[in-house]
Amino acid sequence: MCQPCRAELFSGQYPLHNGCAWNHSASQPELRSLPQYLEPLGYRVGIAGKVHVKPDNAFPFEPVEGFDTNCVRNPTRAHGLEGVGEFMTRDAAQPFCLVVALVEPHVPWVMGDPSRYPPQRIKLPLNIADTPRTRADFGKYLAEITYMDEQVGELLKTLTASGRAEETLVLFTSEQGAQFPGCKWTNYDTGVHTALIARWPGHVAAARRTSALVQYADVVPTLIDIAGGVVPEEIDGTSFRNVLSGAADQHREFVYGMHNNFPEGPPFAIRSVGDGRYRYIRNLQPDEIYIEKHVMGLDPNGELHNPYWATWTRLASDDERTYQLVRRYMRRPAEEFYDIESDPYELNNLIGTDRASDDHARLSHELDRWLLQQADPGVPVDSPAAVKAAARPASARVPTRLKAE
Helix, strand or coil: CHHHHHHHHHHCCCHHHHCCCCCCCCCCCCCCCHHHHHHHHCCEEEEEECCCCCCHHHCCCEEECCCCCCCCCCCCCCCCCHHHHHHHHCCCCCCEEEEEECCCCCCCCCCCCHHHCCHHHCCCCCCCCCCHHHHHHHHHHHHHHHHHHHHHHHHHHHHHHCCCHHHCCEEEECCCCCCCCCCCCCCCHHHHCCCEEEECCCCCCCCCCCCCECCHHHHHHHHHHHCCCCCCCCCCCCCCHHHHHCCCCCCECCEEEEECCCCCCCCCCEEEEECCCEEEEEECCCCCCCCCHHHHCECCCCCECCCHHHHHHHHCCCCHHHHHHHHHHHCCCCEEEEECCCCCCCCCCCCCCHHHHHHHHHHHHHHHHHHHHCCCCCHHHCCHHHHHHHCCCHHHCCCCCCCCC
């Protein structure tokens, strides 16, 4: 979800290591992030748009004007390019690192032109229930993506106008999956697998695709590496510079996921690991039902956050497929294991079948290893008490992780 993703992306440390393992929480005050790593290497480091990380002293970005900082504003404030243009051109002799954090396509989906996506022509993903309201909302979601894409185009034109496009690495990624059930706020592939697009003239080949696995924690060490620095031991990620240059086709063997549901709903801790082909998910409280208040509940004004959800539950009594999707979202078994290659929407849990045996054991063992390395006790982490404990000064905290094996 939003804040833990951003804290990992900017710090190079996993959630429990940097201290932000819950939405709307804070990283440890002594944490270092992009500005502290790149400024000693001669870079100016700024951020425009949504920030949603704290405390400020751990993320001392220079603020850059021009893009909305509020992801739930309706409508999004009009954006301007003057601030990012000035930041890019302020000192031609000094390199810069600029994060532009766009707020689309975050709910509410109110930007762009949904008429470009007629509901009856939309092909919904298999893990999304087919109701008229869902189709209409999915069209609004696609319209926001298109609006966001146009902003990216404007930013690239601004970079070109600055005269620095040929010497600049551009990375595009997203926080997490769409705000539909079974996507954002889950550890399913459609919740945690997102785009990473790179443009770097003379270094990254155009139109090249790779299946190399990278994680948010890998971005900071990659930028430090490219900037000529030495990656500190405190960083969990590793540089994928060789993948960008085409010198390597692989990076990680495993990618990891964690979800703590508090304060977005009652505790429902989830941990996962994937190797690109298979994904193993461990639901630590399988006897509980999963509730996410932004998908399923009312907003502070008494309106439905996402009206499509009510149409799913209404249709579930008459349509078996919709019932199974609602059940899949709210009732999770202790373990889930999927072949992403043959089942990209993870609708066929292979636990207990011959197809799962060896690979299930391999990924389960790897998840155990990672949880031990991160000193992650699981269920106790997904609680108000754990959030409060994480906010204590370093001298009063138990170490957040163990040394890697």
